[in-house]
Amino acid sequence: MPQPIRIAIIGPGKVAHLHAKAALQTPDTILVAVYGRNYQKTEEFASQYGIRAFSDVQDMVSQEQVDLCLVCTPHPAHREPTVAALLAGSHVLVEKPLASSLADCDAMIDAAQRAGRYLGVISQRRFYAPSMRIKHAIDTGQIGKPALGTIQMLGWRDEAYYQSDPWRGTWAGEGGGVMVNQAPHQLDLLLWYMGEVDSVYGIWANINHPYIEVEDTAVAIIRFKNGGLGNLVLSNGQKPGLFGKVHIHGQNGASVGVQTDGGSMFIAGRTTISEPPVNDIWTIPGEETALAAFVAEDTAFFNQIDAMTYFFGLQIADFRDAIRENRPPLVTGSDGRRVVALFQAIYESTKTGLPVHL
Numbered sequence: 001m002p003q004p005i006r007i008a009i010i011g012p013g014k015v016a017h018l019h020a021k022a023a024l025q026t027p028d029t030i031l032v033a034v035y036g037r038n039y040q041k042t043e044e045f046a047s048q049y050g051i052r053a054f055s056d057v058q059d060m061v062s063q064e065q066v067d068l069c070l071v072c073t074p075h076p077a078h079r080e081p082t083v084a085a086l087l088a089g090s091h092v093l094v095e096k097p098l099a100s101s102l103a104d105c106d107a108m109i110d111a112a113q114r115a116g117r118y119l120g121v122i123s124q125r126r127f128y129a130p131s132m133r134i135k136h137a138i139d140t141g142q143i144g145k146p147a148l149g150t151i152q153m154l155g156w157r158d159e160a161y162y163q164s165d166p167w168r169g170t171w172a173g174e175g176g177g178v179m180v181n182q183a184p185h186q187l188d189l190l191l192w193y194m195g196e197v198d199s200v201y202g203i204w205a206n207i208n209h210p211y212i213e214v215e216d217t218a219v220a221i222i223r224f225k226n227g228g229l230g231n232l233v234l235s236n237g238q239k240p241g242l243f244g245k246v247h248i249h250g251q252n253g254a255s256v257g258v259q260t261d262g263g264s265m266f267i268a269g270r271t272t273i274s275e276p277p278v279n280d281i282w283t284i285p286g287e288e289t290a291l292a293a294f295v296a297e298d299t300a301f302f303n304q305i306d307a308m309t310y311f312f313g314l315q316i317a318d319f320r321d322a323i324r325e326n327r328p329p330l331v332t333g334s335d336g337r338r339v340v341a342l343f344q345a346i347y348e349s350t351k352t353g354l355p356v357h358l
Contacts, residue, residue: 005320008033008066008090010057010081011073012045013165015095019070020049022312029320033064035081057081061088067323070316071095074167075175079104082119083111091118093319093329096184098336100175102344105337112333118322120329121336123188124311127318129298130258130279131189134248138193142284143250149194149222149230151186153178153244155261157236162212169212177214178236179204179343186260187232187339188331189246196225197338201355202346208237220346232346247281257281276302 007023009016012034023031033052036042046053054060061069069085071078071094078099085092092112098121099105112119125131137143155178167173174181191197202220209216216237222230244261262275276299282291315331322329345356 002028002324004028004030005067005323006030006032006065007068007070007316008035008060008064009045010035010069010071010085011077012036012038012042013072013074016045016070016072018309019072019095019312019316020045022309022316023070024049025309026313026316026320029068029316033060033066035060057084058088061085061090066090068093068316068319074165074173075100075180076104076173079107082108086111086115086117086119089115089117091120091319091323093120093122093316094333094336095122096188096336097121097180097340097343098333099340100180102337102340105333105340109333109337118319118329119333120315120319120322120331121188121333121339122312122315123185123331123335124315125185125189125260125277126192126331127311127314128258128260128277129301130277130294131246131260133279133294134193134246134256134258137256137284138248138250142287143248143254143256144252145226145228145250146194146224146248147228147251148249149190149224149228150247150249151183151190151230151232151234151245153183153186153234153261154238154242155182155236155244156239156241157182157209157216158239159209159211162209169209169214171213174214176343176347177204177206177212177216177218178234179215179218179346182236183218183232183234183343184339186234186244186246187342188335189258189260190230190232191335191338191342193246193248194222194224194226194228194230197342197345197358198223198225199355199357200342200345200349202232202349204346204350207235218343218346220349222342245280252285254284255281256284273307276307
Protein backbone atom coordinates (compact mmCIF):
# COMPACT_ATOMS: atom_id res chain seq x y z
CA MET A 1 0.00 0.00 0.00
CA PRO A 2 1.34 3.48 -0.82
CA GLN A 3 2.15 5.81 2.06
CA PRO A 4 -0.40 8.57 2.78
CA ILE A 5 0.28 11.93 1.16
CA ARG A 6 1.58 14.24 3.89
CA ILE A 7 -0.10 17.66 3.79
CA ALA A 8 0.80 20.99 5.39
CA ILE A 9 -1.12 24.27 5.54
CA ILE A 10 0.58 27.60 4.82
CA GLY A 11 -1.32 30.52 6.35
CA PRO A 12 -3.70 29.65 9.23
CA GLY A 13 -6.52 32.02 8.26
CA LYS A 14 -10.26 31.53 7.78
CA VAL A 15 -10.22 29.46 4.59
CA ALA A 16 -7.37 27.32 5.97
CA HIS A 17 -9.82 25.68 8.36
CA LEU A 18 -11.89 24.45 5.43
CA HIS A 19 -8.81 23.01 3.75
CA ALA A 20 -7.66 21.38 6.97
CA LYS A 21 -11.04 19.71 7.45
CA ALA A 22 -11.10 18.64 3.80
CA ALA A 23 -7.62 17.13 4.11
CA LEU A 24 -8.65 15.22 7.23
CA GLN A 25 -11.63 13.80 5.33
CA THR A 26 -9.64 12.80 2.22
CA PRO A 27 -8.54 9.14 2.11
CA ASP A 28 -4.81 8.39 1.95
CA THR A 29 -3.79 11.85 3.14
CA ILE A 30 -2.56 13.00 6.52
CA LEU A 31 -2.43 16.58 7.82
CA VAL A 32 0.90 17.05 9.59
CA ALA A 33 1.87 20.71 9.95
CA VAL A 34 1.03 24.41 9.56
CA TYR A 35 3.23 27.42 8.82
CA GLY A 36 2.35 31.00 9.76
CA ARG A 37 3.98 34.33 10.48
CA ASN A 38 1.83 34.97 13.56
CA TYR A 39 3.22 32.60 16.19
CA GLN A 40 0.17 32.61 18.49
CA LYS A 41 -2.33 32.13 15.66
CA THR A 42 -0.23 29.34 14.15
CA GLU A 43 0.10 27.55 17.47
CA GLU A 44 -3.66 27.78 18.06
CA PHE A 45 -4.36 26.35 14.61
CA ALA A 46 -1.87 23.54 15.17
CA SER A 47 -3.39 22.70 18.54
CA GLN A 48 -6.89 22.55 17.07
CA TYR A 49 -5.89 19.94 14.49
CA GLY A 50 -3.23 18.07 16.44
CA ILE A 51 -0.38 19.01 14.09
CA ARG A 52 2.99 20.78 14.39
CA ALA A 53 3.43 24.54 14.05
CA PHE A 54 6.37 26.01 12.14
CA SER A 55 7.78 29.48 11.50
CA ASP A 56 9.91 28.41 8.52
CA VAL A 57 8.52 26.76 5.38
CA GLN A 58 11.70 24.87 4.44
CA ASP A 59 12.08 23.48 7.96
CA MET A 60 8.45 22.34 7.88
CA VAL A 61 8.76 20.57 4.54
CA SER A 62 12.02 18.92 5.52
CA GLN A 63 11.22 17.87 9.08
CA GLU A 64 7.70 16.62 8.33
CA GLN A 65 8.53 15.18 4.88
CA VAL A 66 5.65 17.16 3.41
CA ASP A 67 4.37 16.01 0.02
CA LEU A 68 1.79 18.77 -0.55
CA CYS A 69 1.48 22.29 0.82
CA LEU A 70 -1.87 24.10 0.70
CA VAL A 71 -1.21 27.85 0.50
CA CYS A 72 -3.95 29.94 2.16
CA THR A 73 -2.26 33.32 2.62
CA PRO A 74 -3.62 36.61 1.16
CA HIS A 75 -3.14 36.76 -2.61
CA PRO A 76 -0.10 39.07 -2.82
CA ALA A 77 1.62 36.81 -0.26
CA HIS A 78 1.32 33.59 -2.28
CA ARG A 79 4.65 33.81 -4.07
CA GLU A 80 7.20 33.68 -1.25
CA PRO A 81 5.97 30.60 0.65
CA THR A 82 5.02 28.80 -2.57
CA VAL A 83 8.50 29.16 -4.03
CA ALA A 84 10.05 28.16 -0.70
CA ALA A 85 7.88 25.03 -0.44
CA LEU A 86 8.54 24.00 -4.05
CA LEU A 87 12.30 24.41 -3.77
CA ALA A 88 12.23 22.49 -0.48
CA GLY A 89 10.69 19.54 -2.35
CA SER A 90 6.94 19.81 -1.80
CA HIS A 91 4.21 20.01 -4.40
CA VAL A 92 1.96 23.05 -3.87
CA LEU A 93 -1.75 23.76 -4.25
CA VAL A 94 -2.51 27.50 -3.92
CA GLU A 95 -5.82 29.12 -3.00
CA LYS A 96 -7.29 31.17 -5.82
CA PRO A 97 -6.14 33.30 -7.47
CA LEU A 98 -2.67 31.90 -8.09
CA ALA A 99 -1.35 35.41 -7.39
CA SER A 100 -2.32 39.02 -7.93
CA SER A 101 0.40 39.69 -10.53
CA LEU A 102 1.79 37.85 -13.54
CA ALA A 103 5.33 38.32 -12.23
CA ASP A 104 4.43 36.35 -9.11
CA CYS A 105 2.70 33.67 -11.21
CA ASP A 106 5.76 33.29 -13.41
CA ALA A 107 8.11 33.03 -10.42
CA MET A 108 5.97 30.26 -8.92
CA ILE A 109 5.65 28.35 -12.20
CA ASP A 110 9.41 28.65 -12.79
CA ALA A 111 10.14 27.34 -9.29
CA ALA A 112 7.87 24.34 -9.88
CA GLN A 113 9.64 23.54 -13.14
CA ARG A 114 13.10 23.89 -11.58
CA ALA A 115 12.11 21.73 -8.61
CA GLY A 116 10.32 19.10 -10.69
CA ARG A 117 7.18 19.53 -8.59
CA TYR A 118 3.53 20.14 -9.45
CA LEU A 119 1.85 23.49 -8.88
CA GLY A 120 -1.92 23.85 -8.86
CA VAL A 121 -4.56 26.40 -7.92
CA ILE A 122 -7.79 25.87 -6.02
CA SER A 123 -10.78 25.86 -8.36
CA GLN A 124 -13.08 23.39 -6.66
CA ARG A 125 -16.07 24.46 -8.76
CA ARG A 126 -14.57 22.48 -11.66
CA PHE A 127 -15.36 19.39 -9.60
CA TYR A 128 -19.09 20.15 -9.43
CA ALA A 129 -21.08 17.56 -11.40
CA PRO A 130 -22.88 20.24 -13.47
CA SER A 131 -19.51 21.84 -14.35
CA MET A 132 -18.11 18.47 -15.39
CA ARG A 133 -21.18 17.80 -17.58
CA ILE A 134 -20.52 20.98 -19.53
CA LYS A 135 -16.88 20.07 -20.10
CA HIS A 136 -17.88 16.59 -21.29
CA ALA A 137 -20.49 18.04 -23.66
CA ILE A 138 -17.87 20.36 -25.17
CA ASP A 139 -15.16 17.72 -25.42
CA THR A 140 -17.50 15.25 -27.14
CA GLY A 141 -18.66 17.83 -29.67
CA GLN A 142 -22.27 17.94 -28.53
CA ILE A 143 -22.52 21.73 -28.90
CA GLY A 144 -20.07 22.11 -31.77
CA LYS A 145 -17.34 24.67 -31.33
CA PRO A 146 -17.92 26.83 -28.23
CA ALA A 147 -18.96 30.11 -29.83
CA LEU A 148 -20.15 32.37 -26.99
CA GLY A 149 -19.32 32.21 -23.31
CA THR A 150 -20.84 34.44 -20.64
CA ILE A 151 -20.42 35.00 -16.91
CA GLN A 152 -22.92 36.73 -14.66
CA MET A 153 -21.65 36.89 -11.10
CA LEU A 154 -23.80 39.17 -8.97
CA GLY A 155 -22.99 38.97 -5.30
CA TRP A 156 -22.61 41.08 -2.17
CA ARG A 157 -19.88 41.93 0.30
CA ASP A 158 -20.69 44.26 3.20
CA GLU A 159 -18.46 46.60 5.18
CA ALA A 160 -18.04 44.06 7.97
CA TYR A 161 -16.55 41.64 5.43
CA TYR A 162 -13.90 44.15 4.37
CA GLN A 163 -13.14 45.03 7.98
CA SER A 164 -12.75 41.36 8.96
CA ASP A 165 -9.10 41.37 7.81
CA PRO A 166 -6.85 44.41 7.37
CA TRP A 167 -5.69 43.32 3.90
CA ARG A 168 -9.17 43.16 2.36
CA GLY A 169 -10.29 45.84 -0.07
CA THR A 170 -6.76 47.22 -0.59
CA TRP A 171 -4.50 47.15 -3.63
CA ALA A 172 -1.45 46.28 -1.55
CA GLY A 173 -3.08 43.61 0.60
CA GLU A 174 -5.61 42.03 -1.77
CA GLY A 175 -4.32 43.00 -5.19
CA GLY A 176 -7.78 43.90 -6.47
CA GLY A 177 -11.47 43.46 -5.79
CA VAL A 178 -14.24 41.33 -7.23
CA MET A 179 -12.11 40.16 -10.16
CA VAL A 180 -9.25 39.02 -7.92
CA ASN A 181 -11.12 37.56 -4.96
CA GLN A 182 -14.63 36.45 -5.92
CA ALA A 183 -14.62 35.90 -9.71
CA PRO A 184 -11.61 33.59 -10.31
CA HIS A 185 -13.81 30.50 -9.96
CA GLN A 186 -16.10 31.58 -12.78
CA LEU A 187 -13.20 32.96 -14.84
CA ASP A 188 -11.47 29.60 -14.56
CA LEU A 189 -14.56 27.76 -15.76
CA LEU A 190 -15.00 30.11 -18.71
CA LEU A 191 -11.39 29.61 -19.81
CA TRP A 192 -11.65 25.84 -19.25
CA TYR A 193 -14.62 25.75 -21.60
CA MET A 194 -13.69 28.39 -24.19
CA GLY A 195 -9.91 28.10 -24.36
CA GLU A 196 -7.20 30.72 -24.75
CA VAL A 197 -8.00 34.44 -24.86
CA ASP A 198 -6.89 36.52 -27.84
CA SER A 199 -7.95 39.97 -26.64
CA VAL A 200 -10.14 41.67 -24.05
CA TYR A 201 -11.72 45.07 -23.57
CA GLY A 202 -12.90 45.78 -20.05
CA ILE A 203 -13.75 48.41 -17.50
CA TRP A 204 -14.13 48.38 -13.73
CA ALA A 205 -15.70 50.68 -11.14
CA ASN A 206 -16.42 51.01 -7.45
CA ILE A 207 -20.18 51.57 -7.37
CA ASN A 208 -21.34 51.19 -3.78
CA HIS A 209 -18.34 50.39 -1.57
CA PRO A 210 -16.71 53.80 -0.88
CA TYR A 211 -14.76 52.38 2.07
CA ILE A 212 -12.51 50.16 -0.11
CA GLU A 213 -9.82 51.05 -2.66
CA VAL A 214 -10.55 48.34 -5.21
CA GLU A 215 -13.30 47.56 -7.69
CA ASP A 216 -16.66 46.08 -6.73
CA THR A 217 -17.87 45.83 -10.35
CA ALA A 218 -16.32 44.92 -13.71
CA VAL A 219 -17.54 44.18 -17.23
CA ALA A 220 -15.57 42.92 -20.23
CA ILE A 221 -15.82 41.68 -23.80
CA ILE A 222 -13.49 38.87 -24.86
CA ARG A 223 -12.35 37.44 -28.18
CA PHE A 224 -11.03 33.89 -27.85
CA LYS A 225 -8.36 32.32 -30.03
CA ASN A 226 -10.91 29.78 -31.33
CA GLY A 227 -12.88 32.69 -32.82
CA GLY A 228 -15.51 32.64 -30.09
CA LEU A 229 -16.68 35.64 -28.08
CA GLY A 230 -17.27 36.18 -24.39
CA ASN A 231 -18.84 38.60 -21.95
CA LEU A 232 -18.32 39.15 -18.22
CA VAL A 233 -20.55 40.98 -15.75
CA LEU A 234 -19.06 40.79 -12.25
CA SER A 235 -20.22 42.61 -9.13
CA ASN A 236 -20.15 42.58 -5.35
CA GLY A 237 -22.87 45.23 -5.24
CA GLN A 238 -26.16 43.27 -5.19
CA LYS A 239 -27.49 42.77 -1.67
CA PRO A 240 -27.76 40.08 -0.40
CA GLY A 241 -26.39 38.35 -3.53
CA LEU A 242 -28.16 36.69 -6.45
CA PHE A 243 -26.14 34.13 -8.39
CA GLY A 244 -23.01 33.16 -10.26
CA LYS A 245 -23.62 31.65 -13.71
CA VAL A 246 -21.41 30.44 -16.56
CA HIS A 247 -23.17 29.79 -19.89
CA ILE A 248 -21.65 28.33 -23.05
CA HIS A 249 -23.43 28.56 -26.40
CA GLY A 250 -22.25 26.30 -29.20
CA GLN A 251 -21.92 26.81 -32.93
CA ASN A 252 -24.69 24.25 -33.54
CA GLY A 253 -27.15 26.35 -31.54
CA ALA A 254 -27.07 24.22 -28.38
CA SER A 255 -26.50 25.88 -25.00
CA VAL A 256 -25.27 24.55 -21.67
CA GLY A 257 -24.86 26.37 -18.38
CA VAL A 258 -24.13 26.07 -14.68
CA GLN A 259 -25.27 28.16 -11.75
CA THR A 260 -22.26 27.70 -9.51
CA ASP A 261 -23.60 29.93 -6.73
CA GLY A 262 -27.06 31.05 -5.71
CA GLY A 263 -28.64 33.13 -2.98
CA SER A 264 -26.40 34.73 -0.37
CA MET A 265 -22.84 34.31 -1.58
CA PHE A 266 -20.49 32.04 0.40
CA ILE A 267 -17.93 33.78 2.63
CA ALA A 268 -15.32 31.63 4.36
CA GLY A 269 -15.69 31.79 8.13
CA ARG A 270 -19.00 33.68 7.99
CA THR A 271 -21.61 31.94 5.82
CA THR A 272 -22.39 28.57 4.31
CA ILE A 273 -23.15 27.48 0.75
CA SER A 274 -26.88 28.07 0.60
CA GLU A 275 -27.96 26.58 -2.74
CA PRO A 276 -26.78 23.55 -4.73
CA PRO A 277 -24.77 24.08 -7.90
CA VAL A 278 -26.97 23.02 -10.82
CA ASN A 279 -27.16 23.11 -14.59
CA ASP A 280 -29.57 25.94 -15.42
CA ILE A 281 -29.48 25.64 -19.23
CA TRP A 282 -29.27 22.45 -21.29
CA THR A 283 -30.52 22.41 -24.88
CA ILE A 284 -28.35 19.74 -26.49
CA PRO A 285 -30.33 18.02 -29.27
CA GLY A 286 -31.95 14.88 -27.91
CA GLU A 287 -31.27 15.92 -24.30
CA GLU A 288 -33.71 18.78 -23.94
CA THR A 289 -35.64 16.97 -21.19
CA ALA A 290 -32.53 16.05 -19.18
CA LEU A 291 -32.32 19.33 -17.27
CA ALA A 292 -34.96 18.51 -14.65
CA ALA A 293 -33.29 15.18 -13.92
CA PHE A 294 -29.88 16.85 -13.59
CA VAL A 295 -31.25 19.42 -11.15
CA ALA A 296 -33.01 16.77 -9.05
CA GLU A 297 -29.90 14.59 -8.95
CA ASP A 298 -27.55 17.41 -8.01
CA THR A 299 -29.92 18.82 -5.39
CA ALA A 300 -30.31 15.44 -3.72
CA PHE A 301 -26.53 14.96 -3.68
CA PHE A 302 -25.96 18.46 -2.27
CA ASN A 303 -28.29 17.66 0.63
CA GLN A 304 -26.21 14.58 1.51
CA ILE A 305 -22.77 16.22 1.75
CA ASP A 306 -20.98 19.00 3.56
CA ALA A 307 -20.57 21.29 0.56
CA MET A 308 -18.22 23.54 2.54
CA THR A 309 -15.45 20.92 2.43
CA TYR A 310 -16.52 18.14 0.04
CA PHE A 311 -15.33 19.75 -3.20
CA PHE A 312 -12.08 20.96 -1.64
CA GLY A 313 -11.60 17.29 -0.75
CA LEU A 314 -12.16 16.24 -4.36
CA GLN A 315 -9.46 18.63 -5.54
CA ILE A 316 -7.06 17.47 -2.82
CA ALA A 317 -7.77 13.88 -3.88
CA ASP A 318 -7.04 14.76 -7.50
CA PHE A 319 -3.71 16.28 -6.44
CA ARG A 320 -2.95 13.21 -4.31
CA ASP A 321 -3.47 11.01 -7.37
CA ALA A 322 -1.46 13.39 -9.57
CA ILE A 323 1.53 13.02 -7.23
CA ARG A 324 1.23 9.24 -7.19
CA GLU A 325 0.62 8.90 -10.93
CA ASN A 326 3.24 11.51 -11.91
CA ARG A 327 0.77 13.56 -13.94
CA PRO A 328 -0.35 17.20 -13.77
CA PRO A 329 -3.35 17.93 -11.52
CA LEU A 330 -6.67 18.89 -13.13
CA VAL A 331 -6.10 22.58 -12.34
CA THR A 332 -2.48 23.56 -12.99
CA GLY A 333 -0.39 26.60 -12.23
CA SER A 334 -0.64 27.54 -15.90
CA ASP A 335 -4.44 27.47 -15.61
CA GLY A 336 -4.15 29.82 -12.65
CA ARG A 337 -1.88 32.14 -14.60
CA ARG A 338 -4.45 32.45 -17.39
CA VAL A 339 -7.03 33.73 -14.90
CA VAL A 340 -4.59 36.32 -13.56
CA ALA A 341 -3.68 37.37 -17.11
CA LEU A 342 -7.36 37.93 -17.86
CA PHE A 343 -8.15 40.16 -14.88
CA GLN A 344 -4.85 42.02 -15.24
CA ALA A 345 -5.76 42.73 -18.88
CA ILE A 346 -9.08 44.21 -17.74
CA TYR A 347 -7.23 46.50 -15.32
CA GLU A 348 -4.90 47.57 -18.14
CA SER A 349 -7.78 48.08 -20.57
CA THR A 350 -9.53 50.34 -18.06
CA LYS A 351 -6.40 52.50 -17.82
CA THR A 352 -5.88 52.82 -21.58
CA GLY A 353 -9.46 52.64 -22.84
CA LEU A 354 -8.24 50.12 -25.44
CA PRO A 355 -8.47 46.37 -26.00
CA VAL A 356 -5.56 44.37 -24.63
CA HIS A 357 -4.04 41.46 -26.56
CA LEU A 358 -2.86 38.54 -24.46
